[in-house]
Amino acid sequence: MLIARNVMESWIPHREPFVMIDNLLLATKEVFESDFFIKSDNMLAQNGFFQETGLIENIAQTCAAAFSYLDAEKHENPRMGFIGAISRLRVYELPAVNSGIVTVVNPLHQLENIYLVKGENWQDGRKLLSCEMKIVVSQ
Protein backbone atom coordinates (compact mmCIF):
# COMPACT_ATOMS: atom_id res chain seq x y z
CA MET A 1 0.00 0.00 0.00
CA LEU A 2 1.35 3.41 -0.98
CA ILE A 3 -1.05 5.72 0.83
CA ALA A 4 -3.31 4.47 3.61
CA ARG A 5 -6.79 5.71 4.49
CA ASN A 6 -5.72 7.37 7.71
CA VAL A 7 -3.31 9.72 5.95
CA MET A 8 -5.18 10.15 2.65
CA GLU A 9 -6.25 13.72 3.50
CA SER A 10 -2.58 14.71 3.55
CA TRP A 11 -2.35 13.71 -0.12
CA ILE A 12 -5.58 14.89 -1.71
CA PRO A 13 -7.52 18.15 -1.34
CA HIS A 14 -10.83 16.41 -0.59
CA ARG A 15 -12.20 16.31 2.93
CA GLU A 16 -14.80 14.24 4.77
CA PRO A 17 -17.54 13.52 3.98
CA PHE A 18 -16.33 13.80 0.39
CA VAL A 19 -13.33 11.47 0.52
CA MET A 20 -14.21 8.65 -1.92
CA ILE A 21 -11.02 6.60 -1.76
CA ASP A 22 -9.53 4.49 1.01
CA ASN A 23 -6.09 3.29 0.02
CA LEU A 24 -3.82 3.98 -2.92
CA LEU A 25 -2.44 0.56 -3.77
CA LEU A 26 -0.34 1.24 -6.85
CA ALA A 27 0.94 4.29 -8.73
CA THR A 28 3.27 4.04 -11.71
CA LYS A 29 3.39 5.94 -15.01
CA GLU A 30 1.24 3.20 -16.52
CA VAL A 31 -1.34 2.36 -13.86
CA PHE A 32 -2.95 3.63 -10.65
CA GLU A 33 -4.97 1.38 -8.35
CA SER A 34 -7.03 2.10 -5.26
CA ASP A 35 -9.69 0.53 -3.06
CA PHE A 36 -12.74 1.95 -1.34
CA PHE A 37 -15.31 0.58 1.08
CA ILE A 38 -18.73 2.20 0.58
CA LYS A 39 -20.34 2.91 3.92
CA SER A 40 -24.11 3.07 4.21
CA ASP A 41 -24.04 6.79 5.04
CA ASN A 42 -21.93 7.73 2.00
CA MET A 43 -23.29 11.00 0.63
CA LEU A 44 -23.19 9.71 -2.96
CA ALA A 45 -25.21 6.58 -2.16
CA GLN A 46 -28.93 6.39 -2.84
CA ASN A 47 -31.41 3.62 -2.17
CA GLY A 48 -28.63 1.36 -0.95
CA PHE A 49 -26.37 1.78 -3.99
CA PHE A 50 -23.30 3.90 -4.67
CA GLN A 51 -24.22 6.12 -7.62
CA GLU A 52 -22.39 6.75 -10.90
CA THR A 53 -21.30 10.14 -9.56
CA GLY A 54 -19.57 8.38 -6.69
CA LEU A 55 -17.77 5.96 -8.99
CA ILE A 56 -16.60 8.81 -11.21
CA GLU A 57 -15.47 10.82 -8.19
CA ASN A 58 -13.63 7.74 -6.93
CA ILE A 59 -11.72 7.56 -10.24
CA ALA A 60 -10.86 11.27 -10.01
CA GLN A 61 -9.65 10.93 -6.41
CA THR A 62 -7.58 7.89 -7.37
CA CYS A 63 -5.87 10.13 -9.93
CA ALA A 64 -5.43 12.92 -7.37
CA ALA A 65 -3.76 10.58 -4.87
CA ALA A 66 -1.57 8.94 -7.52
CA PHE A 67 -0.45 12.24 -9.06
CA SER A 68 0.45 13.49 -5.57
CA TYR A 69 2.36 10.31 -4.84
CA LEU A 70 4.28 10.48 -8.13
CA ASP A 71 5.06 14.19 -7.54
CA ALA A 72 6.39 13.34 -4.07
CA GLU A 73 8.58 10.61 -5.54
CA LYS A 74 10.18 13.31 -7.69
CA HIS A 75 10.47 15.59 -4.61
CA GLU A 76 7.98 18.00 -6.17
CA ASN A 77 5.07 19.72 -4.48
CA PRO A 78 1.73 18.06 -5.22
CA ARG A 79 -0.31 19.85 -7.88
CA MET A 80 -4.05 20.43 -7.82
CA GLY A 81 -6.07 18.65 -10.51
CA PHE A 82 -9.55 19.22 -11.86
CA ILE A 83 -11.87 17.10 -14.00
CA GLY A 84 -11.91 18.81 -17.40
CA ALA A 85 -14.14 16.40 -19.30
CA ILE A 86 -15.59 12.92 -19.09
CA SER A 87 -16.21 10.80 -22.18
CA ARG A 88 -16.90 7.22 -23.27
CA LEU A 89 -18.80 6.65 -20.04
CA ARG A 90 -20.26 3.16 -19.61
CA VAL A 91 -22.16 2.13 -16.50
CA TYR A 92 -22.53 -1.62 -16.06
CA GLU A 93 -23.60 -2.03 -12.47
CA LEU A 94 -23.85 0.02 -9.28
CA PRO A 95 -22.26 -1.44 -6.14
CA ALA A 96 -24.33 -1.83 -2.99
CA VAL A 97 -23.42 0.03 0.17
CA ASN A 98 -21.37 -1.89 2.73
CA SER A 99 -19.25 -3.38 -0.04
CA GLY A 100 -15.81 -2.67 -1.44
CA ILE A 101 -14.63 -1.66 -4.89
CA VAL A 102 -11.25 -1.58 -6.60
CA THR A 103 -10.41 1.12 -9.13
CA VAL A 104 -7.84 0.91 -11.92
CA VAL A 105 -6.72 3.96 -13.89
CA ASN A 106 -4.46 3.97 -16.94
CA PRO A 107 -2.96 7.28 -18.03
CA LEU A 108 -3.27 7.28 -21.84
CA HIS A 109 -1.90 10.61 -23.02
CA GLN A 110 -0.47 13.82 -21.68
CA LEU A 111 -0.44 17.16 -23.46
CA GLU A 112 1.23 19.82 -21.33
CA ASN A 113 -0.85 19.95 -18.12
CA ILE A 114 -3.79 17.96 -19.46
CA TYR A 115 -3.90 14.22 -18.83
CA LEU A 116 -6.22 11.79 -20.58
CA VAL A 117 -6.86 8.73 -18.42
CA LYS A 118 -9.04 5.65 -18.66
CA GLY A 119 -10.69 4.65 -15.39
CA GLU A 120 -12.53 1.49 -14.39
CA ASN A 121 -14.24 0.46 -11.15
CA TRP A 122 -14.41 -3.22 -10.33
CA GLN A 123 -16.09 -5.43 -7.73
CA ASP A 124 -15.40 -9.15 -7.40
CA GLY A 125 -14.16 -9.35 -10.99
CA ARG A 126 -17.17 -7.49 -12.41
CA LYS A 127 -16.71 -4.17 -14.15
CA LEU A 128 -18.97 -1.48 -12.67
CA LEU A 129 -18.15 1.60 -14.71
CA SER A 130 -15.59 2.75 -17.23
CA CYS A 131 -14.85 6.16 -18.67
CA GLU A 132 -12.17 8.39 -20.07
CA MET A 133 -11.40 11.54 -18.15
CA LYS A 134 -9.39 14.62 -19.00
CA ILE A 135 -7.71 15.97 -15.91
CA VAL A 136 -6.27 19.45 -15.91
CA VAL A 137 -3.38 19.79 -13.46
CA SER A 138 -2.40 23.22 -12.16
CA GLN A 139 1.09 24.28 -13.21
Place this chain on the structure above:
Amino acid sequence: MYINDVKMNWEEVIEETRDFLSEEFEIDRNLILPENNLKDTLDLDSLDYVDLVVLIEENLNIKITGEDFKEIVTFGDFFKLVRKKLAL
Protein backbone atom coordinates in the same frame (compact mmCIF):
# COMPACT_ATOMS: atom_id res chain seq x y z
CA MET B 1 5.46 5.08 -46.74
CA TYR B 2 3.35 2.77 -44.58
CA ILE B 3 0.80 4.01 -42.03
CA ASN B 4 -0.97 1.35 -40.01
CA ASP B 5 0.28 -1.19 -42.58
CA VAL B 6 -1.19 0.78 -45.48
CA LYS B 7 1.13 2.16 -48.14
CA MET B 8 0.41 5.85 -48.78
CA ASN B 9 1.91 8.74 -50.68
CA TRP B 10 1.79 12.29 -49.33
CA GLU B 11 -1.46 13.21 -51.12
CA GLU B 12 -3.13 10.14 -49.64
CA VAL B 13 -1.88 11.10 -46.17
CA ILE B 14 -3.50 14.53 -46.57
CA GLU B 15 -6.80 13.01 -47.74
CA GLU B 16 -6.76 10.48 -44.90
CA THR B 17 -6.10 13.29 -42.43
CA ARG B 18 -8.96 15.38 -43.82
CA ASP B 19 -11.22 12.33 -43.49
CA PHE B 20 -10.52 11.58 -39.85
CA LEU B 21 -10.49 15.23 -38.78
CA SER B 22 -13.81 15.99 -40.48
CA GLU B 23 -15.39 12.85 -39.03
CA GLU B 24 -14.16 13.37 -35.46
CA PHE B 25 -14.82 17.10 -35.28
CA GLU B 26 -17.98 16.90 -37.38
CA ILE B 27 -17.04 19.53 -39.94
CA ASP B 28 -17.15 19.71 -43.73
CA ARG B 29 -13.90 18.20 -45.01
CA ASN B 30 -13.77 20.93 -47.67
CA LEU B 31 -13.03 23.42 -44.88
CA ILE B 32 -9.75 21.63 -44.15
CA LEU B 33 -7.65 23.76 -46.46
CA PRO B 34 -4.03 24.86 -46.01
CA GLU B 35 -4.97 28.52 -45.59
CA ASN B 36 -7.67 27.96 -42.94
CA ASN B 37 -7.06 28.39 -39.23
CA LEU B 38 -6.90 24.98 -37.53
CA LYS B 39 -8.16 26.01 -34.09
CA ASP B 40 -11.09 28.06 -35.41
CA THR B 41 -12.11 25.59 -38.11
CA LEU B 42 -12.13 22.60 -35.76
CA ASP B 43 -13.55 24.78 -32.96
CA LEU B 44 -10.91 23.54 -30.54
CA ASP B 45 -10.72 24.41 -26.87
CA SER B 46 -7.67 23.52 -24.80
CA LEU B 47 -9.10 20.10 -23.84
CA ASP B 48 -9.85 19.24 -27.47
CA TYR B 49 -6.15 19.37 -28.31
CA VAL B 50 -5.72 16.12 -26.38
CA ASP B 51 -8.30 14.48 -28.66
CA LEU B 52 -6.40 15.81 -31.65
CA VAL B 53 -3.13 14.34 -30.34
CA VAL B 54 -4.81 10.96 -29.80
CA LEU B 55 -6.37 11.02 -33.28
CA ILE B 56 -3.07 11.85 -34.94
CA GLU B 57 -1.27 9.12 -33.05
CA GLU B 58 -3.93 6.52 -33.83
CA ASN B 59 -4.28 7.43 -37.51
CA LEU B 60 -0.78 8.51 -38.51
CA ASN B 61 1.43 6.84 -35.90
CA ILE B 62 3.19 10.06 -35.00
CA LYS B 63 3.43 11.89 -31.69
CA ILE B 64 2.62 15.59 -31.47
CA THR B 65 3.68 17.55 -28.38
CA GLY B 66 2.42 20.76 -26.84
CA GLU B 67 5.57 22.42 -28.13
CA ASP B 68 4.67 21.36 -31.69
CA PHE B 69 1.30 23.11 -31.47
CA LYS B 70 2.98 26.45 -30.76
CA GLU B 71 4.12 26.46 -34.40
CA ILE B 72 0.71 25.60 -35.83
CA VAL B 73 -1.80 28.23 -36.89
CA THR B 74 -3.20 26.97 -40.18
CA PHE B 75 -3.84 23.52 -41.62
CA GLY B 76 -0.89 24.28 -43.89
CA ASP B 77 1.35 24.54 -40.80
CA PHE B 78 -0.19 21.34 -39.49
CA PHE B 79 0.43 19.42 -42.71
CA LYS B 80 4.03 20.68 -42.78
CA LEU B 81 4.56 19.33 -39.28
CA VAL B 82 2.98 15.99 -40.19
CA ARG B 83 5.20 15.73 -43.26
CA LYS B 84 8.27 16.50 -41.14
CA LYS B 85 7.30 13.91 -38.53
CA LEU B 86 6.64 11.32 -41.20
CA ALA B 87 9.97 12.25 -42.81
CA LEU B 88 8.37 12.40 -46.24
